[in-house]
Amino acid sequence: MVKSIAQKEFLSALRDARFLALSVIVLLLLLAATVVGLHSYYTLQHEREMAQEEVNHHFANSADRHPHRMAHYGSFAFRPKSSLSFLDFGLDSFTGTSLFLEAHKQNSSNFSQAQQSSSLIRFGEMTVAFILQMLIPLLIIFLCYGAFTQEKETGTLQLMLSQGVSLRQISWAKVAGYSQIVALVVAPALFLVSLLLFSQSGFNLNADLLLRLLLFIGAYLVYFFIFIVLSVVVSALNKRSSTALISLLGIWILSCIILPKAAANLGANLYTTPTKAQLDADVHDEVAQSINGHNSADERAAAFKKQLLVKYGVGSLEQLPVNADGLVMAASEAQSSQVYQKHFNRLTGIFQKQNRIAEYLGLLNPYLAVRHFSMSMAGSDFAHYVHYQKVAEKYRYNLAQTLNHIQATQVKYQDKTTRLSNATWKQIPPFRYSSPGVGWALKNQINSIIALLFWLFLVVVTGFKLIDKTKIV
Amino acid sequence: MNKFRTIIKYEWLNFRADKGLLLITLLTLITGLYGIYYGTTEISRQRQHLANLSKITAHDVENMKVQFPGEADAGDVGYYHSTFAVNHPDSWASLSLGQRDINPYYIKLRLLNLQSQLYDSDNINPLKVFTGNFDLAFVLIYLFPLFIIGLSFNVFSIEKEQGTLPLLLSQPINLSLIVAAKLSFRAFIVLGLAVLLSLTGMFWAQVVPDSRIVLWLGAIVLYCLFWFAVIFLVAALQKSSAFNAITLLGIWLLLTMVIPALLNVYVALKKPVPQALALTIKQREVVHGGWDKPKEETMNKFFSLYPQWRDTTQIKERFVWRWYYAFQHLGDVAVADLAKDYQNRLKERQQLVENLNVLSVPVNVQGMLNALTGTDLLAHLAFMQSATRYHDALREFYYPFLFNQVAFTHNDYAKEPQHSFTSTPQISLVWSGYYKLALSFLFTFIVGLFIFKIRFLNLK
């Protein structure tokens, strides 16, 4: 019996020309977004890889330089795109792509896509995620708003119930029928996505990537299911199709347009972001309390040097087996980067607090939960961005310290003119970045997972309870 | 005309009695007020941050005076001391924040080469800028169409669906008059609310009252009328309320999201910006290459640009600041073409959007409002140019100290040039936006009228 109702919903949707037309449009958009996403992924990835290769090449073939000059010459970290980011650009267009790494100084990550665009980019980007998050729910609403109201309006609901079917059975049957239809719309696109993704890696199944893709798809399926049940429930609670439709569209507008924006803005109002200028000034003031590698008159540097003399049991800095300049630099770098780390962590802490409001609102709004989860699986969320910044900072620190070590061991005290050949620089490994594993990403997603499961539970248990109480006449 | 007023009167009674309509009107009002509140807090926070910069500079000068208790070498001052180029918001900025949250509104400058400093970004929470601003412009451009749709999607279909149409049509009254009166009533409410919110926003933000008041209100009114023309067009098809709701929301989605997103892709494909990374890489190569070049060569190149310093002392030392700053500047000169290309490319992008935004009225109006409030990309590019001139002024200020080898005293800090720039509106862009907006409105309205004429000949 249940099967035949599901079958009826499935067939009547397929025979509805308007629904078919909409589905085809959504499917075409989905395919277009896949192609567009992939193209932009390749373009940006290529641009950044070329840039990274170029600076690596420059570094390895650099002119003969004093190690500390090399430390100021520094290097760049261009952020590579993660493999799945073509599905969900996430924050990628709004985060900097190029980070200059030099001694003593932590630079900002510059040249985000958004900075190079007119306000057009603020209208949103054509990605697979955009369609899955915003358009498919609309399609679902369109498909399901009449689930019960139409039966009520035509009087077929009473007829059906008089045949001995329960309301609950009808609801499940309808949900099953609609789920099949939604699957039919998204399956071709998701298949294409998987195919493109794996052909890219020559069908070498990368377990991490596969898992990310599966979780990505899984979260959306749960999301769609929530919307299907929600629509059926709202339809059951309404007498007329038009009021059911308007209620559902209202829910969509509130959860996909108004709430997300209000959440992000509320966060920024509650926790003020310090400016980079202020942060730099704070770091500067705090660093001024510690050793300054470039200021020979510095008291703390003098004390450090005295300790060195005691440690090595020699009378003057010239007699040291190592170059004191390099050691002072290293100590200074260690202290200043520790201070910077502290302030950087404070800043990301503030950002995380701001973002947490949107995460918690996921409990009110499954859109926020799935958006957050999707970006994370695609490797384009805030956590991945911070991860890149931290890896880049770690590389910067190691690079500076390696060069300080070279200065300490291969250059004499007070020697500012000796230049080392690029054979030395070639030994320093270039910057490489790979996204953290899926396990790491999932650890940041506990809130979204709970929110999605909560919604699943809510619609299935509470929703169906409400349907039981629906007025038939 | 009397009957027109009668319908308006009863539409009002109907509106007053409909809890759903009252609720969405109230909701729109609240979101509008929140938009104004958000915009003004955001801008006042920017203002406060900008005011703080002078404190940071003053603090920095204090530190410098401690670090260099007596007379200092201007080279040291130029190296350690920093100052800011600031982009003050226009008094209108809080109504439409545009790109002000993405592009930095100040640039920290030292005497070093400009191109390594000009593009530094501020601390930005990417999730926040990704989600976008909830300013008054957002409410008017995104949410007002939804409000209009909510009020009017069933403007005509409901008469059929609730069965009042036959009785209504058996009265001696023209059908077009009914539709016109019903739409006018809704337009009256929507425009009233839009104008009220706009004026509240202007008052709240304490804008400079100039001709832009009229330009803003005109754009908003015309934009709302465009949406009423869309409503009219869809109503003229005489479909069910459900069909209208879906169709109108579809059009909204198309105009505010799908088309802009596609345009964005097109712009990115058509006008890529490879200059950014090229510029940043080349600038570093040239500047650091400066250390390894013979000083003679560097100085001669520099003197050809600044012949007034040619007669200053010849450099024999291993390191001297004026040589250092000379090659810093030559670094800028070497990438000047790329930097110009970069800025031009951004302008071309903006231009391309200007040409294409006729395809999406919301994009056009957003552009108009951003141009009006001086918060668009062009305003930022103008600021970057101003910052560049400021950097020139700083160099001009320090060069005499460096080349004439004059000591920098504590009194000289106060003589350092200061920078202030306030974004300016781009009124010409607003006018071209008007032209396109009027065209979109007329086009939609005439198509609607055409369909209305055809469909309403055969009622029932």
Add this chain to the structure above:
Amino acid sequence: MEFVLEAKHLRKEYQDKLALKGLDLQIKPGEIFCLLGQNGAGKSTTINLFLGFIQPTSGAAFINGLEVTRNITKVKEFLAYIPENVMLYPNLTGLENLALFSSLAGYDYQEAEITDYLVRAGLPADAVKRRVSGYSKGMRQKVGIAIAVAKHAKVLLLDEPTSGLDPKASNEFSELLLQLSAQGTAIFMATHDIFRAKEVGTRVGIMREGELVDVLGTTDLNANELEKLYLNYMH
């Protein structure tokens, strides 16, 4: 002018069906013409043609001597219409609904007058200021009658007006029609109810498959004879 309601070779074709096959009809002031016929016989089509809701394929309908299609707004000053199921604005009260429609017809009544019309049409006085969304079908029908009466029309077009009314209300309605007719209003009523037609009608027309097959004067025959005749035509 003698006839306030007139049809000349009035014909309406749809793509798949001939709804009205050239109707000729004339109705004088004060006359009550009842049109009998099964569902789909063309009764509603005839009324809709007089109302100008649909266009005739050929021929013409006249109200008060004016051709309907050419004077689509003007003719409505002379006619009033009560549909089978009177639907009103649910958020407005009965009083407000009547005020609205009267005002559109060009009559701006005082509140007391409106209440009077409603009560005279049989609406309970305490319901006048309640929202229509709480009205029963019969109550809405009464508001519809009040709207028609308050318009002082020369022609009254009725489409199954008594369906859904209880017998008492139906009787009151018949009384009202006779009153209006006495004041000179021409009434054209489509109905299934043979007995009511016989009771109030001056003439009774029988329509079958878009054709007016017979017109009878009600004084000539009693209800039983009329029923027999009617059933005869239907088979």
